[in-house]
Amino acid sequence: MLHAKIIDITKEKIDLNNAQKFIASSKCGASIYFVGTVRDQNNDKKVTGITYDSHDALVIKSFEEIYKEAETKFNFNNIAVFIEHVKGYVKLGETSIIIAVACKHRSQAYEFSRYIIEEIKKRTPIWKKEHYEGEDSKWLKGNPLIDQNQLK
Amino acid sequence: MKIKLELFGASRDFSKKDYLEFNLKEKSSIKDLRNEILNFVENNFKGNDNYKKLVQSSAFCSEENNIVSDDYKITKEQSIGIIPPIGGG
Structure with missing residues (x-):
């Protein structure tokens, strides 16, 4: 079971309570919450904030693909996953x-979340x-989504 | 054939709007679009090397939300997204 969403920060807030409500189940004995926050330093620079940009449709597609891959890879039963990322x-x-x-067990929840x-x-x-x-x-440098060899 | 290039990430610095428009010949490919964008950078930003590298390392996304290769043929007027190297989370 997956919930995946982009939160436009100008219109709504990202809220851990929503995650808690979504994954709550008596079938699961372990819950892991990963929360990414903006920190004040990067590469020896004083950071004051971050603007996130997103290709919304591709992001949701990517979240769904990653979730399905993890399901196949780990083959755990009764999993609930909540993913939200902000833009703005x-x-x-x-x-x-x-x-x-x-998940049913803590080791499963750690593995799934990390993946x-x-x-x-x-x-x-x-x-x-x-x-x-x-x-x-x-803008921070990142990982290219294309195989650079195709351009040679 | 008019192509609306939707800008994301660092490519947003190419324009004050969130898109650019290009006129491509019929049966053009993503490779042709990439070259048009490189020409745009050459003409508007004096061939800024960082911008050129950005274009060269970007993927492209079709209107159907698929990442498409340089060989992909653009068969109709549409919006295409430029997807610079990513790094969120």
């Missing part, structure tokens, strides 16, 4: 992503523009 400007300490996973966040980092079309104290804002 996020201040220091505020939440950018929530991944909540409920999802690592795959999102590798291939979900979300971009970050960091804002700094006293410096110009900058």
